Amino acid sequence: MVKVVVCGAAGGIGQPLSLLLKQSDLITHLALYDVVNAPGVAADLSHINSKSQVSGHGKGDMDAALKDAHTVVIPAGVPRKPGMTRDDLFKINAGIVRDLAEGVAKNCPGAFVLVISNPVNSTVPIVCEVLKKHGVWDPKKVFGISTLDGVRSSRFVSEVKPSLDPKSTRVTVIGGHSGVTIVPLLSQIPGHFAKNLSQEKLDALTHRIQYGGDEVVKAKDGAGSATLSMAHAGARFTLTLLEATISHTAGLVESTYVSLHADADSTASFRHKTGLDYFAQDIEFGPEGVHRIVPLPDLSTYEQTLLDAAIPELKVNIAKGASFITDSA
Incomplete structure (x- = not known):
């Protein structure tokens, strides 16, 4: 049995995310948890004619x-x-997030944990510290879903150059999942995409990717943040993980915010150089979760400047998350 749990299933992200997951034949039991309305959402989804059982x-x-x-x-x-x-x-x-991580440690210590709750740069370290406290932490199994940054990048890049298909144009995004910590590697797009942009256009595109969430918050005018696009990104990441861990499909890659100890040997030099224990980077999935962390490509001078600006912010975010647990122990 493959049981997938959505915690916060009745919320703005949780409902469309649960709808998308209900369509997958890889899931046999979709369990929806929330402090309000989860049984109603579950009853609604349970009428959909796909294989998975739904419980609220x-x-x-x-x-x-x-x-x-x-x-x-x-x-x-x-x-x-x-x-x-x-x-x-x-x-x-x-x-x-702390309370949910405690629940994971108690009830499903071997589960893969996919964190969407913001700020991801801090909430992922919270989950890891809770699991460490209970002696059940596996760095290969905890992920911050920063996939939306890549999704936005693909869409925004196609708007700048319409000949690029947003579905097939993949943009690696490294760093973290907020503002200045989001570093899109536009130099890796084929066809010298970044080199053909003026500095003004490159700055504008990078800023839009970094602060794309603000567009949605402003447009919704107090009615919420990015929910539908985040649900899409969350479902995409979850289903990719299931393809690797259940179907054993090899070679699947996504950018995600993880502990660099998930592939400690290959990231040792980077950790020593930057002092970071968590970082968003391309990872290749395997049956164990993180099969390997893909080495960083050569960055352009512009991207290196962005990364240099991201590192101090990431350090603060990570320390804030970790200390939320360690200081209260």
């Missing part, structure tokens, strides 16, 4: 939802509002 779990029923899960996807938390940065979300979402 409300407040007080987290253990049953998580029990024996293969994969746990966490979009739980509050959305960003106008003027709110991802870091502003920390105080609210950190406690939610």
Whole structure:
């Protein structure tokens, strides 16, 4: 049985994410957990004629939802509002993510954990520190879903150059999952895409990728943040992971925010140079989760400048997440 749990399933991301996952034949049991409305969402989805069983779990029923899960996807938390940065979300979402990680450690310690809850740069270290505390941490199995940055990049690049198909044009995005920590490697797009852009256009495109979420927050005018596009990105990442771990499909690659200890030998030099323990980078999936972290390509001078700016911010974000658990131990 392949049980996938969505924690925060009744929310703006959780509902469309659950709908997309319900369509997969790789999932036999889709368990939906939320403090409100999860049974209703589950009843609705259960009428869809795909193979998976759906169960709904409300407040007080987290253990049953998580029990024996293969994969746990966490979009739980509050959305960003106008003027709110991802870091502003920390105080609210950190406690939610901590409690869910405790539930994972207790009920499904071997599960793959996919974190959407922002700020991802900090919430992933929170999950890892909780699992470490319980002696069940496997760095190959915890992921921050930064996939939306790549999804946006592919779309925005195609708007600059319409001959590029947004579905097939893949953009590697490294660093983290907020603002200045998002570093799109536009120099890797075939056809000298980046070199053919003026500096002004390159700056504008990079800024749009880094702060694309702000476009949505502003456009929704107080009614929420990026939910539908994030659900798409979250489902894409989850299904790719399942293809690798259940179907054993080899060679699948996505950018994701992970502990660099998931491939400690190949990242040792980078960790020593930067002082970072977590980083968004291309990873190749395997049955164990992270099969390998793909080495960074040669960066352009412009991209190296972006990375240099990202590293100090990442250090602060990571320390903030880790200390939320370690300082309260």
